[in-house]
Amino acid sequence: MKHLFYVLFVFLTMKTMAQIQYPVTHKEVVADDYFGTKVEDPYRWLEDDNATATKAWVTAQNKVTDAYLSAIPYRSAIKNRLEALWNYPKFGAPFRKGNYYYFYKNDGLQNQAVLYRVKDLKGEPEVFIDPNTLNNEGIAALSGLSFTKDGRLCAYSVSKAGSDWSEIFVMNTETKTLLADKINWTKFGGVAWKGNDGFYYSAYDEPDEKSKLSKKNEFQKVFYHRLGTSQKEDVIIYQDKEHPLRYFGVGLTEDQRFLILNVTEGTSGSELWYRDLHNPAQQEFALLVKGFDTECSVIENKGGLLLVNTNYEAPNYRVVLIDPMKPERGRWKTVIPEQKEALQGVGTAGGNLFASYLKDAASKIVQYDFDGKRIRDIALPGIGTAGGFGADEEDRTFYYSYSSFATPPAIYEYDIASGKSTLYKKTALSLNTDDLVTEQVFFKSKDGQRVPMFLTYKKGLKKDGNNPVLLYGYGGFNIPMTPGFSVSNAFFVEQGGIYAVVNLRGGSEYGEAWHKAGMLLKKQNVFNDFIGAAEYLVAQKYTNKHKMAMRGGSNGGLLVGAVMTQRPDLFKVAIPQVGVLDMLRFQKFTVGWGWTVEYGSSDSAKYFPYLHRYSPYHNLKKGTSYPATLITTGDHDDRVVPAHSFKFAARLQEYHRGSNPVLIRIETNAGHGAGKPTSKVIEEAADIWAFTMYKLGMKFK
Numbered sequence: 279m280k281h282l283f284y285v286l287f288v289f290l291t292m293k294t295m296a297q298i299q300y301p302v303t304h305k306e307v308v309a310d311d312y313f314g315t316k317v318e319d320p321y322r323w324l325e326d327d328n329a330t331a332t333k334a335w336v337t338a339q340n341k342v343t344d345a346y347l348s349a350i351p352y353r354s355a356i357k358n359r360l361e362a363l364w365n366y367p368k369f370g371a372p373f374r375k376g377n378y379y380y381f382y383k384n385d386g387l388q389n390q391a392v393l394y395r396v397k398d399l400k401g402e403p404e405v406f407i408d409p410n411t412l413n414n415e416g417i418a419a420l421s422g423l424s425f426t427k428d429g430r431l432c433a434y435s436v437s438k439a440g441s442d443w444s445e446i447f448v449m450n451t452e453t454k455t456l457l458a459d460k461i462n463w464t465k466f467g468g469v470a471w472k473g474n475d476g477f478y479y480s481a482y483d484e485p486d487e488k489s490k491l492s493k494k495n496e497f498q499k500v501f502y503h504r505l506g507t508s509q510k511e512d513v514i515i516y517q518d519k520e521h522p523l524r525y526f527g528v529g530l531t532e533d534q535r536f537l538i539l540n541v542t543e544g545t546s547g548s549e550l551w552y553r554d555l556h557n558p559a560q561q562e563f564a565l566l567v568k569g570f571d572t573e574c575s576v577i578e579n580k581g582g583l584l585l586v587n588t589n590y591e592a593p594n595y596r597v598v599l600i601d602p603m604k605p606e607r608g609r610w611k612t613v614i615p616e617q618k619e620a621l622q623g624v625g626t627a628g629g630n631l632f633a634s635y636l637k638d639a640a641s642k643i644v645q646y647d648f649d650g651k652r653i654r655d656i657a658l659p660g661i662g663t664a665g666g667f668g669a670d671e672e673d674r675t676f677y678y679s680y681s682s683f684a685t686p687p688a689i690y691e692y693d694i695a696s697g698k699s700t701l702y703k704k705t706a707l708s709l710n711t712d713d714l715v716t717e718q719v720f721f722k723s724k725d726g727q728r729v730p731m732f733l734t735y736k737k738g739l740k741k742d743g744n745n746p747v748l749l750y751g752y753g754g755f756n757i758p759m760t761p762g763f764s765v766s767n768a769f770f771v772e773q774g775g776i777y778a779v780v781n782l783r784g785g786s787e788y789g790e791a792w793h794k795a796g797m798l799l800k801k802q803n804v805f806n807d808f809i810g811a812a813e814y815l816v817a818q819k820y821t822n823k824h825k826m827a828m829r830g831g832s833n834g835g836l837l838v839g840a841v842m843t844q845r846p847d848l849f850k851v852a853i854p855q856v857g858v859l860d861m862l863r864f865q866k867f868t869v870g871w872g873w874t875v876e877y878g879s880s881d882s883a884k885y886f887p888y889l890h891r892y893s894p895y896h897n898l899k900k901g902t903s904y905p906a907t908l909i910t911t912g913d914h915d916d917r918v919v920p921a922h923s924f925k926f927a928a929r930l931q932e933y934h935r936g937s938n939p940v941l942i943r944i945e946t947n948a949g950h951g952a953g954k955p956t957s958k959v960i961e962e963a964a965d966i967w968a969f970t971m972y973k974l975g976m977k978f979k
Contacts, residue, residue, distance in 0.1 A: 298346065298939055301338035303928040310862075313883045317862065317896065324924040325863075327913070328488050332924070336913070336944050339927065343908075343941040350968045352978035356769075357964035359978075361387065363765045364960055366707040371666045371677040371689050372399060376429015376451065380406060389416025389955030393423075399702075406454065407434060419953025424469035424477070425451070427534070431505075433469040433477060439914040439947040440954055441491065442466065442869070446479065448505065461509050465495065466869070470530045470537075472555075476504040478515060478528045478537070491916040492867050496522040500539065516563060523871045531579040532626070532671060536602075538576045539563050544875035545755050546797075548574055552584070552602055566605050570875075573756075573790070577624045577631070580648055585613060585631075587624050594789035595621035597631070597650065613650035620789035622758070625668030627676050628694040632656075632667035638718065638730055639760055639787045641680075643667060645697065654697045660685065661718070663760040667692075677702060682761040683734040683777070684714035709768055713737050716761065721814035724806040727783070727795075731811050732761060733820070735776045743819040746775045746974040747826045749812055749849075753782030753804035754833040755876055756793045766963045773971065773979055776820060780811040782837075797876050799888055805840045812848050827851035827970045828905075831951065832918055833858060833876075839894025839926060842905055850938075851973045852905040853966055854894075856918050856950050859926040861893035862886075867919045895926045903936030906973040908966065912948030920944065938973070 305320035324332055347353055368391065370382035379399055384391040390410050396403040412418035421444045422435030432451050435444040446461035446469060467480030480500050485493060500516040503509065516539060518524055527540045539551040549569025554560050567574045567586065574588040577597065584602060589595045597614035614624075619635035619642055626632070630653065635642040641664040643656040658664050662682030669676035674694055681687040686705035692698070716734045723729050739745065748770055752759055759779050767777045781787045784796025784804045796804040808828070815821050826849050830837045835857020842852045862880040864870040878885025890896055898904075907930065911923035927942035934940050943965060948954055954962075971978065 298342065300342060300931045300940075301335060303335065303931070312862070312880060312886045312890070315886070315890070317890070319863075319925075321925040321928045324928060325492070325867075325919075325921040327492060327920060335924070339942050340944055343943050346939055346941060347943075347965050347968060350972045352971075353964060353968040355978050356968050356971070357960065360766065360769055360960050360964055360967075363707065363709055363769055364956065366705065368687075368705070369689060369703050371679045372702075373666075373677070374669065374673060375425040375432075378429060378451070384956070387956055387960075389957055390419050390953070393420065406451075407449075409436070412436060413438065415947060416955035416957060417947050417953070419955075421953060422446075422468050424471060426471045426474050427532075428474070431471070431474055433471070435464065435468075437953055440912055440950060440952060441914050441916050442950070443490065443916070457505065459503065459505055459507075461503060461512075465498075466525060467498075467527050468529075470528050472502070472530065472534065474505075476502060478502050478530075480526050480528065491914060492919050492921075494867060494871060495869050498524070498526050500526050500528050525872065529576070531576070531584075533579065535582075536576070536579050536584065537563075538566075540575065541569060542872075543570050544872040546573070546793075546875045547571060550574055550576060550586070552576075554582075554602065564602065566600060566602055578626045578648075585624075585648070586610075587621065589790045592616035593791040594619065597621075597624060597633070613648075614646060620786055620792070622786060626671070627667065627669035628673050629671055630694055634665070634667060636758055636760065636787055639732070639758060639781045641665075641760065645694075656692070656697065657699065659688070661716075661761065663762050681763040683716045683732060683763065683767075683779075684711055686711060686763045707765070709765075709772065711768070714768065714771060715739070719814070719818075721810055723783075723803070723810040725803070727803070727807070729783070729807050729810065730781045730787070731814075732779045732781075733776055734767070734771055734778075736771060736774065739776070741819040743816070743822050744825060745821045746971070746976050747778055747815055747821040748775060748970065749778045749780065749808070749815070749826060749828045750834070751780040751782050751804075751808050751811075751828075751830055751837055752832075752834040753780075753784035753796050753807065753837055755784070755873075756786045756790070757833075758785045758787045766967070769963075770967060770970075773967075773976060775971075775974075775976070776815075778811065778815065780808055782807045784833075798878050798885070801877065801888070802892060804837060805844060805892065808837060808841055809845055809848065812845075823848050824850050825974055827853065827974060829853040829855070829966075829970075831855035831857070835859065835918070835923075836861075836894065840892050840897075842907070843894050843897040843899075844892070846902055846904045849905045851970050852907045853910070853970065854907070854923075854926070855910045856912065856915055857894070857909075857922060857926070858918050859893075859922040860895045861889040862896065864918075864922070867921070868916045870918075895922070895929060898926075898929050898933045900933045901935050902933060904930065904934050904938060904940060906938040906969070907940040908969045909940075909942040910945070910962065910966070911942070912945045912950065912954075914948055915950045917950035941969075 308319045308322045365386035368384040372379040372381040378395040382391040393407040394403040395406045421437040437444040448457040448459040464481045470478040501512040525542045537553040541549040547570030550567040551563035572590045577585040596616040598610040622634045631646040633644045640661040645653040664680045666678035689703040690699040691702045835854040838854040880886045911920040
């Protein structure tokens with residue numbers, strides 16, 4: 279009888295799901311002329327996130343989506359299992375400031391990690407900042423942290439509901455009392471303390487309240503704030519009235535001699551300026567490295583000279599020494615030559631340099647002295663990702679973290695002189711990670727390029743062509759996909775799935791050449807790489823096309839959108855998250871203009887045809903059967919505005935023909951992803967896995 283009731287329940291559930299009635303989305307006659315090509319945009323009204331009609335549409339879509347997800351028999355069981363797996367202490371690596379060591383810790387299910395401090399790491403820590411007390415819903419998050427050299431003052435940034443906008447507060451660390459100082463309307467910029475008197479920061483003019491989450495951000499400025507004064511009194515240190523769409527960030531060398539101005543016109547290419555604060559005669563910034571055809575960043579100074587990480591004449595990057603009084607490129611002295619591995623960044627600690635390389639997408643750390651003498655390669659526990667190689671000049675030890683797809687994060691103490699790593703803290707969770715296996719495979723993309731991919735699964739996997747797979751990728755903005763542990767992904771593997779991560783072109787896994795091979799007019803390489811990965815998994819009998827799901831966020835959301843429009847037959851499930859899905863209008867919102875160096879712009883006759891050819895929103899075709907699709911976005915996403923997802927969902931529901939559901943999940947009080955409270959993260963993960971597992975025909979174990 280019990281079995282009969284279950285069969286009846288499943289039958290009724292399937293019947294309910296097969297009868298999805300999508301909200302009726304009205305269309306308007308809107309069209310643009312791009313260099314003689316007319317492009318219709320009937321859902322443009324959804325770009326107005328403040329409109330009553332848009333809000334009603336969001337409510338109606340969420341109602342349909344929730345009804346579908348609620349009917350999945352094991353949705354609640356998945357959420358309960360995820361909560362159980364998530365409920366373990368999570369620690370960040372300690373770092374020393376003044377007389378204290380500081381570290382982040384989440385007891386398990388706290389919405390936000392808490393910042394603790396302790397004088398002796400063997401002692402009992404005290405709470406320093408608990409962002410969970412800043413908002414009842416847990417949607418206020420620490421987005422930045424900066425201490426004075428002596429550790430007596432701390433400036434920290436708070437963002438709310440996932441927005442990129444943040445507020446800066448100042449605390450006296452000795453008394454843990456807030457000062458009256460407060461800075462508003464900062465975005466994409468930290469705090470650089472000048473002694474204990476004040477700090478430099480970047481900010482925009484106060485935006486209009488209604489359009490602050492969608493309007494294009496222009497004319498960022500650099501300010502100096504003197505403690506004890508109001509923001510209105512802050513002095514503009516740098517502004518550029520001729521170039522409204524440039525980013526400006528400032529930082530000080532550790533000895534506070536040089537103030538460095540980093541200028542970018544987008545997400546690629548930079549220019550460096552400097553002020554020698556020891557030279558009273560220099561009152562304005564002077565050019566150090568001309569932009570914007572290369573990437574460069576100041577690591578530290580060596581007396582009156584500056585150590586710079588650059589990819590000029592070195593696609594895999596190198597470290598050079600520049601005399602700011604004679605900054606011509608022909609005078610640069612190479613300190614660390616370009617290697618066969620791609621250099622990702624350089625930290626300093628105890629008078630040493632720590633270079634982080636990627637070897638086939640996994641961390642390789644090398645210690646040098648300031649003259650570029652190689653001291654040692656740091657032995658890591660395995661093929662994974664290590665980070666945190668930096669501290670003050672007087673420090674003799676520091677702490678770094680390590681993890682992999684099958685290894686939860688562990689923290690190690692590193693002795694700078696001896697090179698010895700000692701395990702400081704190991705993660706303990708209620709999952710047998712010894713059952714997890716990760717292998718790295720390589721396949722040939724459409725043009726013959728060799729591309730790596732990581733596969734994580736349970737021991738004993740049979741390559742019978744019937745394993746469920748979640749294929750994940752990003753492929754852009756010089757961002758690498760490196761091995762890292764995720765409780766959510768481990769759950770999928772626990773359920774019998776294969777979690778696959780592709781190291782697509784467009785990232786930095788193999789240096790700037792790898793990045794350039796997946797950007798601008800070569801963006802199609804990224805999609806071909808992803809398609810090639812899926813075809814490889816089928817050919818090698820890991821899975822079949824009816825057992826494959828794909829997922830990606832932001833630029834990865836674009837990836838999923840493009841692949842599902844180009845190869846709707848290849849995947850059973852598609853999960854585009856906070857995706858850039860309208861490639862003709864992304865530059866018109868918030869900081870989207872900064873991505874034109876990566877994508878190109880529809881305002882250009884050169885790039886419009888190419889963008890139009892793969893833009894997901896514009897390449898949906900009437901009468902096509904698309905994969906089961908769950909689009910996710912947040913109503914406070916001011917990085918990739920939700921209009922991308924709204925318009926894509928509306929057109930997909932109009933054009934799609936077939937039994938697969940096409941849904942959109944719109945999170946309230948959430949943004950692009952950063953700072954999302956644990957409760958919302960778990961709810962979203964439960965919905966995504968329930969949808970994915972159900973459509974792949976998996977049973978909950």
